[in-house]
Amino acid sequence: MIDFSILIDNWDTYLEGFKNTIFASLIGLVGSFVIGVIVAVMRIAPIKPLNWIGTVYVEFIRNIPLLIIAFFFYVGLPAIGVTLPGFVAGTIALSIYTASFIAEAIRAGIQSVPKGQMEAARSSGLTYLQAMRLIILPQAIKIVIPPIGNQFINLVKNSSILGMIAGLDLMYFGDIVSSHTFVTFDVYIFVALFYLVLTIPLSLGVGYLEKRLARSH
Amino acid sequence: MDIAGALSADHLKFLADGFMVTLYIAFISIVLSFIVGILLGTLRYAKIPVVSKIVAVIIETIRNTPLLLIIFFTFFALPEVGIKLSVTVAAILALTVFESAMLAEIVRGGLNSIDKGQIEAARSSGLTYIQTLWHIVMPQALRRMIPPIVSQFISLLKDTSLCVIIALPEFMHNAQIIYAQNVNYIFPIFFVVALMYFIVNYCLSLIARRLESKQA
Amino acid sequence: MFKSKSSKLALILFLAMSMLLAACGKGEKASTGGSSKNALEQIKDKGKIVIGVKYDTRLFGLKNPTSGEVEGFDIDISKELAKAILGDEKKVEFKEVTSKTRIPMLNNGDIDAIVATMTISEERKKEVDFSDVYFMAGQSLLVKKGSPIKGLKDLKKGTKVLAVKGSTSAINIREKAPEATVLEYENYTEAFTALKSGQGDALTTDDAILYGMVDQDPKYQLVGGTFTEEPYGIAVKKGNKELVDAINDALKKMKESGKYDEIKNKWIKTN
Numbered sequence: 001m002i003d004f005s006i007l008i009d010n011w012d013t014y015l016e017g018f019k020n021t022i023f024a025s026l027i028g029l030v031g032s033f034v035i036g037v038i039v040a041v042m043r044i045a046p047i048k049p050l051n052w053i054g055t056v057y058v059e060f061i062r063n064i065p066l067l068i069i070a071f072f073f074y075v076g077l078p079a080i081g082v083t084l085p086g087f088v089a090g091t092i093a094l095s096i097y098t099a100s101f102i103a104e105a106i107r108a109g110i111q112s113v114p115k116g117q118m119e120a121a122r123s124s125g126l127t128y129l130q131a132m133r134l135i136i137l138p139q140a141i142k143i144v145i146p147p148i149g150n151q152f153i154n155l156v157k158n159s160s161i162l163g164m165i166a167g168l169d170l171m172y173f174g175d176i177v178s179s180h181t182f183v184t185f186d187v188y189i190f191v192a193l194f195y196l197v198l199t200i201p202l203s204l205g206v207g208y209l210e211k212r213l214a215r216s217h
Numbered sequence: 218m219d220i221a222g223a224l225s226a227d228h229l230k231f232l233a234d235g236f237m238v239t240l241y242i243a244f245i246s247i248v249l250s251f252i253v254g255i256l257l258g259t260l261r262y263a264k265i266p267v268v269s270k271i272v273a274v275i276i277e278t279i280r281n282t283p284l285l286l287i288i289f290f291t292f293f294a295l296p297e298v299g300i301k302l303s304v305t306v307a308a309i310l311a312l313t314v315f316e317s318a319m320l321a322e323i324v325r326g327g328l329n330s331i332d333k334g335q336i337e338a339a340r341s342s343g344l345t346y347i348q349t350l351w352h353i354v355m356p357q358a359l360r361r362m363i364p365p366i367v368s369q370f371i372s373l374l375k376d377t378s379l380c381v382i383i384a385l386p387e388f389m390h391n392a393q394i395i396y397a398q399n400v401n402y403i404f405p406i407f408f409v410v411a412l413m414y415f416i417v418n419y420c421l422s423l424i425a426r427r428l429e430s431k432q433a
Numbered sequence: 434m435f436k437s438k439s440s441k442l443a444l445i446l447f448l449a450m451s452m453l454l455a456a457c458g459k460g461e462k463a464s465t466g467g468s469s470k471n472a473l474e475q476i477k478d479k480g481k482i483v484i485g486v487k488y489d490t491r492l493f494g495l496k497n498p499t500s501g502e503v504e505g506f507d508i509d510i511s512k513e514l515a516k517a518i519l520g521d522e523k524k525v526e527f528k529e530v531t532s533k534t535r536i537p538m539l540n541n542g543d544i545d546a547i548v549a550t551m552t553i554s555e556e557r558k559k560e561v562d563f564s565d566v567y568f569m570a571g572q573s574l575l576v577k578k579g580s581p582i583k584g585l586k587d588l589k590k591g592t593k594v595l596a597v598k599g600s601t602s603a604i605n606i607r608e609k610a611p612e613a614t615v616l617e618y619e620n621y622t623e624a625f626t627a628l629k630s631g632q633g634d635a636l637t638t639d640d641a642i643l644y645g646m647v648d649q650d651p652k653y654q655l656v657g658g659t660f661t662e663e664p665y666g667i668a669v670k671k672g673n674k675e676l677v678d679a680i681n682d683a684l685k686k687m688k689e690s691g692k693y694d695e696i697k698n699k700w701i702k703t704n
Contacts, residue, residue: 059415060415063415063418065375065389066375068389071407072407074630074632075403075626079403079630158283159283160283161285163285165627174286175617176617179533179617182556185294185295187294188293188294195282196278196281203277227498227499227501231501301537303543304538382619384529384530384531384534393622393626394488394498397622
């Protein structure tokens with residue numbers, strides 16, 4: 001049988017990690033969404049230099065491993081005098097990385113709204129930003145919700161990267177418990193369960209939204 | 218910063234060795250997970266009583282677990298139940314298990330996108346269900362799946378870097394050994410590692426886009 | 434519907450599966466042991482001994498990215514072992530281990546022995562067999578020169594001490610300095626890089642390993658002397674008495690011939 005005493009004896013440790021994983025995910029969720037929206041707008045705005053910056057951001061960030069970004073913020077930045085704790089460095093890296101995927105999803109969503117609508121809105125006197133905010137974005141949101149939801153599930157899973165830079169998350173504390181108790185199998189099973197407690201409801205939610213939005217089209 | 222010191226010929230060769238390991242591990246895992254992914258995805262799609270349900274449960278469980286944990290588990294926990302794997306095999310197994318589950322969903326999505334009317338037509342013209350799947354549905358679905366599959370392969374290539382935790386001598390691992398010597402190496406080494414990943418993955422994504430536009 | 438139902442099922446089945454797996458795992462664990470053949474003869478048949486060593490520990494086992502060779506005290510000891518057992522110091526193959534991976538790798542059959550700054554401890558004796566002590570180290574602290582930390586007593590609340598996962602020092606430091614915050618890393622490379630990046634106030638592990646870090650970067654120094662005894666042993670799979678005897682025999686001869694001191698003086702500067 002699986003040894004539940006591992007879970008009970010180290011409950012506080014697990015919980016501390018679980019809490020920090022939730023925090024990192026929530027902050028990452030907000031952070032990546034905000035950056036993602038900004039980058040998406042840059043990519044489609046009618047200003048060439050902004051397009052370039054947006055494109056470079058998306059293409060570069062999503063083609064390199066998250067681990068490099070996390071190490072960069074943790075041990076790279078101190079070289080120029082900025083020292084961030086593992087949790088902060090990891091959460092920033094998560095936000096920046098996930099944002100590149102969210103930006104792509106948003107761009108695809110916005111571009112799926114017929115161009116004529118933007119032109120019509122502009123000719124009726126709205127500024128570009130107003131047209132974007134009032135006409136285009138509300139429509140695009142529906143299309144982009146499922147892919148963004150999937151990115152958030154990825155974000156929760158990817159938050160385990162914090163374990164490699166002493167980010168005090170679930171992965172980190174699971175590792176500590178296992179190296180102090182000399183038990184691996186049971187310890188990791190419990191770590192997995194904690195992650196599934198977060199990701200399975202998210203998957204269910206995204207699946208549900210996907211179905212509903214698909215029907216409404 | 219010490220660019221010349223960080224990027225000496227010996228260091229670059231050492232990095233290249235690591236990069237070859239990354240490519241090698243990624244390639245084998247890609248081939249294996251492609252096969253397993255198609256198998257699992259089809260099984261889930263086919264709605265066979267019990268079997269499809271079990272496959273669905275396995276896929277969902279793996280997809281919702283962090284890869285880092287799967288790598289840990291494969292190398293550190295499996296020995297406790299008598300399954301002992303070398304670092305290389307553990308790395309390939311963990312990547313294959315995770316990516317197969319991701320690919321299985323792409324495959325299922327691709328199969329679902331094929332008009333059900335075609336299946337009925339094929340069946341009524343005398344083909345068996347398996348024949349219909351194999352000759353009619355799969356070839357069309359595969360064509361539609363290619364872009365997401367290539368994206369998944371890009372992910373796999375990036376994910377290989379996580380195997381640094383079991384001391385697989387891949388790209389990131391060798392990079393760490395170099396920059397551990399001297400803090401002034403950190404920036405140049407990070408830059409080179411990121412650039413290499415970018416070049417390979419960007420080329421792959423261009424291929425994916427090309428295939429996508431061909432279909433449209 | 435299908436998706437949501439199956440996801441729910443996933444959770445339940447996962448729980449059931451994990452328990453089942455864990456259950457058979459425990460059964461199997463109890464039944465192992467005793468079945469392995471004579472490891473010494475196997476090594477002689479193979480004509481080479483595969484030894485797990487550190488690749489990131491200067492003075493003991495360090496992969497030199499310039500030469501591509503691994504070098505250090507543990508490496509030279511391993512070569513001498515190959516010479517004693519197989520008659521040729523070249524008949525040794527090195528594989529990288531970390532504090533975390535070494536016991537799994539030994540039990541997986543990836544390596545025949547561990548010569549990797551490994552402290553003999555009661556906990557570990559349950560999992561592996563150890564040779565006689567081949568090096569005596571002690572846990573100490575590494576800080577940047579000019580740091581206010583002079584010893585264990587300065588590790589107060591809020592002080593960040595860096596250690597490596599799976600090492601005895603990570604466990605010891607929690608007892609010796611319960612107030613301090615301990616941060617653990619995958620290996621010494623990451624831990625030392627983190628110290629240099631200002632992610633911690635001190636790094637703790639065996640003095641011998643810390644000397645290697647000072648050797649690499651003289652801006653750092655050891656403080657407070659040693660506060661534990663860390664006898665290093667060579668580990669082999671459990672139940673391989675012949676191999677342990679052969680290793681002990683080789684160690685003894687190395688000490689008698691003066692070869693041991695020669696190797697030690699080559700790498701470890703007397704303090």
